Amino acid sequence: MVAMAQTPPSAERLRAIDGFLAESWADQARHDDRLRDLAVEVRFDRGVAHLSGEVAEQAELRLVRDRVGRLAGVLGVWGRVRVGGRDPVVVDLGCGATKQWPGNLGLDIFPAPGVDAVADLSGSLPLADDSVDVFFAVHILEHLIDFLSLVDECHRVLRPGGVLHVMSPWWRHVNAVADPTHVRLLDVQTVKGICLQRPPGTPRWYPLHVGCDGASIFADLTPLPPGADGPNPSHLARFFD
Numbered sequence: 001m002v003a004m005a006q007t008p009p010s011a012e013r014l015r016a017i018d019g020f021l022a023e024s025w026a027d028q029a030r031h032d033d034r035l036r037d038l039a040v041e042v043r044f045d046r047g048v049a050h051l052s053g054e055v056a057e058q059a060e061l062r063l064v065r066d067r068v069g070r071l072a073g074v075l076g077v078w079g080r081v082r083v084g085g086r087d088p089v090v091v092d093l094g095c096g097a098t099k100q101w102p103g104n105l106g107l108d109i110f111p112a113p114g115v116d117a118v119a120d121l122s123g124s125l126p127l128a129d130d131s132v133d134v135f136f137a138v139h140i141l142e143h144l145i146d147f148l149s150l151v152d153e154c155h156r157v158l159r160p161g162g163v164l165h166v167m168s169p170w171w172r173h174v175n176a177v178a179d180p181t182h183v184r185l186l187d188v189q190t191v192k193g194i195c196l197q198r199p200p201g202t203p204r205w206y207p208l209h210v211g212c213d214g215a216s217i218f219a220d221l222t223p224l225p226p227g228a229d230g231p232n233p234s235h236l237a238r239f240f241d
Contacts, residue, residue, distance in 0.1 A: 008214035009213065025042050040054075048075055049069075049074055049077045051081050064081075065220075075211035089105070092104045092138070093140050100136045107125070125150075134165065135165065142182045151164070155223045156203070164205075165220055170213075170214065170216055188217055190217075192236075195231075196230070203224075205224060
């Protein structure tokens with residue numbers, strides 16, 4: 001199926017959407033007994049929900065992000081939440097001088113003020129198995145000829161319940177081709193391929209949320225352990241053809 005062109009929302013409309021989402025979430029949190037007493041703050045920025053605060057266990061964080069992600073208009077659910085009194089280990093891939101949050105570990109192939117460790121992201125990450133809670137791959141996959149090796153490394157390094165956040169230019173938008181260092185074009189269906197269409201024996205992902213605003217694609221993915229059930233058709237139908 002050919003993707004139809006979209007026009008990204010104006011800045012004014014994005015502010016209005018964020019206001020609508022904030023009101024919708026506040027109303028949901030007031031009326032859902034499971035959410036009312038959780039110490040999680042949800043802030044919306046251009047359709048992306050940013051979670052902060054603290055929960056007692058991973059299941060509570062999964063509940064919050066699932067309920068936030070069901071709001072129409074949410075493009076991604078990015079989190080930095082303490083679980084059981086422990087700060088999450090958050091890694092920015094290809095961060096350059098700017099991290100998504102201060103205190104994140106920054107990895108990049110070039111030294112810069114925000115880079116904590118120099119690493120070739122097309123190779124092995126200098127991180128131990130099951131050692132990271134959150135990866136940010138913001139405007140990085142489109143720069144890699146083979147980004148699947150990086151995705152596989154993220155799967156290896158993420159703890160159970162961890163999340164890989166992806167943001168990349170949408171292939172139909174001029175931003176995807178205007179930068180001559182971009183070597184890959186991505187679509188929401190690319191994320192479907194990552195999660196569902198890879199050979200047996202390769203790392204498997206569960207798509208928590210996938211969206212497109214007409215300029216960028218967003219994906220929140222969590223690793224599936226060997227033998228685990230994948231997403232059901234009704235969940236996939238929210239994101240993919």
